[in-house]
Amino acid sequence: MRSHPSRLEHFHGLPVHHFTGPDEDPGPPPPASVAWRLTTDREVPFEERWGSFLDRVRTDEVVALVIGAWWQEWDEHGIDPVLELITAQAHRLPRLRAVFLGDVESEESEISWIRQGDAGRVLRAWPGLCELGVRGAEGLAIEPLRHQALRRLRVESGGLPSEPVRGLAACDLPALHHLELWLGTDWYGGDCTAADVRALLAMLDRSPRLAHLGLCNSDIQDEIAAAVAAAPAVAGLDSLDLSMGTLGDDGGAALLSGQPLTHLRALDLGHHYMSEEMTRRVRATLGPHVQDLGLTPAHRGERRSEERYVAVGE
Template identity: 50%
Template sequence: MTIGDHLHELYGLPAFTFPGPDAKTELPEAGAVAWRITSDVYDADEEWEAAFARFCSAVDTTGVRALIVGAWQEAYDTDASSVIEALLAARDRLPALRSLFLGDIVMEECEISWINQTDVSGLLEGFPALEEFGVRGGSGLGFTAVSHKSLRKLEVETGGMPAEVVRGVAASELPALEHLDLWLGTPDYGGDSEAADLEPILSGTRLPSLRHLALRNSEMQDEVAAAVASAPVVARLEVLDLSMGVLSDEGAAALLAGQPLTHLKTLDLHHNYLSEPLKERIRDTLEPAGVVVDLDRDDADEDEDDDGTVYRYVAVGE
């Protein structure tokens, strides 16, 4: 699986791409859409910062509720520092901003693991009223532990998440957070965390409001599943998502052998490497209790060398 489509909505609002300098498009009301500001990765006629400056001049930014940062020039070689600086410089002009996604960049523009990021925690510090924050791209990504009282949803999408980012998120004080989604990825693209790094998240101490936990797209999905099996945070969850990784019978069996999961509304394990007997055990255990279980294999595939070595793949890597 690759990321081929831009975001269609954010904060419950339809995405609208702010037009180029020569377009005659009629603009919607400031608070009616999620505004996507974008440039071209290759041979940009207008840099992202210039497009954002035009946006701030053309739109009543005091009414803007959601912003989508699309591609910036040479994202494969240039990090998002100047984009973040421009956003922070305009924060007083964006008092209603509640949702921000940094890096809505699709495969044709730049593969996820080639997107250059930087430490993004300054955006949370600069926008204390944000309720949703998302970021895509793991190369150079940083996340320093923060304290944020308003954030309800945090998504970090990578093909390989640095351990420092996992630890930064885990050490953050996020009392209002209801939805956490981490794409842990693979060591091939910088994903060097271990299941132990997730312990502060799984304890739930700093996340008293958490209801939706996604720890997915991981090469260590079995270890994550085993850790989740006894995690205190699970008792308060409505949705548990361990999808998109290389989950095998070993991890799924550990999950079933742990605490009951019958209180969940949804258990998402799609893109997996489970045997049919194990899938049946999961269905027989959870579906009678009303849990919606997603066990679709999707495009999960494996290769085998001549020596019998089997290679399994996360859903989103490069």
């Protein structure tokens, strides 16, 4: 793996506060002032930590929840038992508006090893949820559903399987404002195809408030660029992120020959593999119009300099 997302410091516009249980000193902060991070350790299993949280924090005022590592020595069951535990107490968190699942660093687990579950369970438990973040994609399930409040969805992965992408494409998310998917590589389970991406883009036509789209970190980034270049939903965007993947000259040419992108405030093509000539063409065409144009190339070592790789894999 070339890089790994670090532990969250802020979530849902709030600082992340690590809940340590009865030993909180000098005492817990106001419940709505932070995003509460719950994790286990070798002495305290997650179920006990969760019970302590419910007992010691005014959870009826909590607005943001971050779930870190839920296992003590190894992850035997994935996150589903944790989701069952927290959603069973949904009535104790009536104001919850944001959840992040899997705030885990590489020292705890590589991103491709994080075992997710049915993320839709969280959406069904909290109809008012505005933001959902997920790190890791093994076992991730997103079943077709309608959710009227969700504004931000972010999935970070080294390999996102096609099933949750297809499930997401069948969802109805009319309030969606920000969507970011790290699609990853087939080496780590990322078997999403261009057809899956096109179906997802078609779904986004039913999300008229969408302002940001990120389809990142993919080893089919050229095909994704071609799909994006023809997608009507892109015309309503403020920002587009196609970074971290294997974008080359074919993808760059597709973006230049497709629908106009000059309305974008920001376009991130960082970690790309375009030639210097194509990079100049993109800069000359879009640079005068796009305020924030990211064109940082991928680092190429002296050996195997023609090999392309995504920014986040294992």
